[in-house]
Amino acid sequence: MLDLKDITVSFPVRAPLFSGRRRDRLHVVDGVSFSLGAGETLALVGESGSGKTTIARAILGLTPIDDGGLWIAGRDARDLDPASRKAQFVFQDPQASLDPRIRVWEAAVEPVALAGPRTRRELRARAAALFAQVGLDADCLDRFPHELSGGQRQRIGIARALSVSPRILIADEAVAALDASTRLQVLDLLSELQANIGVAILFITHDFSVISRLAHRVAVMRFGRLVEIGRTADVLVNPLHPYTKALIRAMPGRGGGREENGLAGGRHRSGRRGSLPAWPPLRPVGPGHAVAVQEPTVGN
Numbered sequence: 287m288l289d290l291k292d293i294t295v296s297f298p299v300r301a302p303l304f305s306g307r308r309r310d311r312l313h314v315v316d317g318v319s320f321s322l323g324a325g326e327t328l329a330l331v332g333e334s335g336s337g338k339t340t341i342a343r344a345i346l347g348l349t350p351i352d353d354g355g356l357w358i359a360g361r362d363a364r365d366l367d368p369a370s371r372k373a374q375f376v377f378q379d380p381q382a383s384l385d386p387r388i389r390v391w392e393a394a395v396e397p398v399a400l401a402g403p404r405t406r407r408e409l410r411a412r413a414a415a416l417f418a419q420v421g422l423d424a425d426c427l428d429r430f431p432h433e434l435s436g437g438q439r440q441r442i443g444i445a446r447a448l449s450v451s452p453r454i455l456i457a458d459e460a461v462a463a464l465d466a467s468t469r470l471q472v473l474d475l476l477s478e479l480q481a482n483i484g485v486a487i488l489f490i491t492h493d494f495s496v497i498s499r500l501a502h503r504v505a506v507m508r509f510g511r512l513v514e515i516g517r518t519a520d521v522l523v524n525p526l527h528p529y530t531k532a533l534i535r536a537m538p539g540r541g542g543g544r545e546e547n548g549l550a551g552g553r554h555r556s557g558r559r560g561s562l563p564a565w566p567p568l569r570p571v572g573p574g575h576a577v578a579v580q581e582p583t584v585g586n
Contacts, residue, residue, distance in 0.1 A: 293354030316510035332507035374447035380439035437468035516575030
């Protein structure tokens, strides 16, 4: 369904003093490769600033790719406009992602209305079906966002993403703003929806504690690069990269953060476009389990 091969995304920054260059490129995504199958959930894990959301924006066509390849359902993404990529986004903050001036049923079907002419009756019927699909009562249709709980608002966000029948759902920290019990309900909803409609889910998070309930596989990012990827159980039980170990130890009840594991500091590589050496491929260590062979380095 989704294939990324050595993709690189960079942004212009001021070059280091005395480097002799006026501008450099900060490599926010630095040679990332992974795949996502239909009906599969891949958790993309890493601290803030590791490049997770930039990958999501590249998949959606909102951020250009410098190098590498991106294919959706076997088609080169360069030949697809954002609307034809069949990928939709679920935002972290459900309240901020909804227009406070319109009723939530209108918000849920806004992508449908933008896709082509529909009567108001057709749009409302579509909204009612979507509400039932995400576990919301029909009496919520005419409410405004502020009249709903955080969990209900996030269900509206999921309904809106599903309104145009995507093949890929990108959930970016979609449960981070919810309380513990609501978080589990939303995770279970995503699992149920996936079982019913076969949508592929890219679940972006910094929190290892939520992925075991949803994800089939885990990909760990640091400084724009994948450092470990594998089946969820394998990575949680037998993490091999020091950074993966540090993230798992930082989970509540595990004790210890990255500073205690010698992983404080570091940054993304920077340099002129095409000037940095390619990373070596991840080293296979088991069925579907691979780990980076060296730490990311800072470019000159």
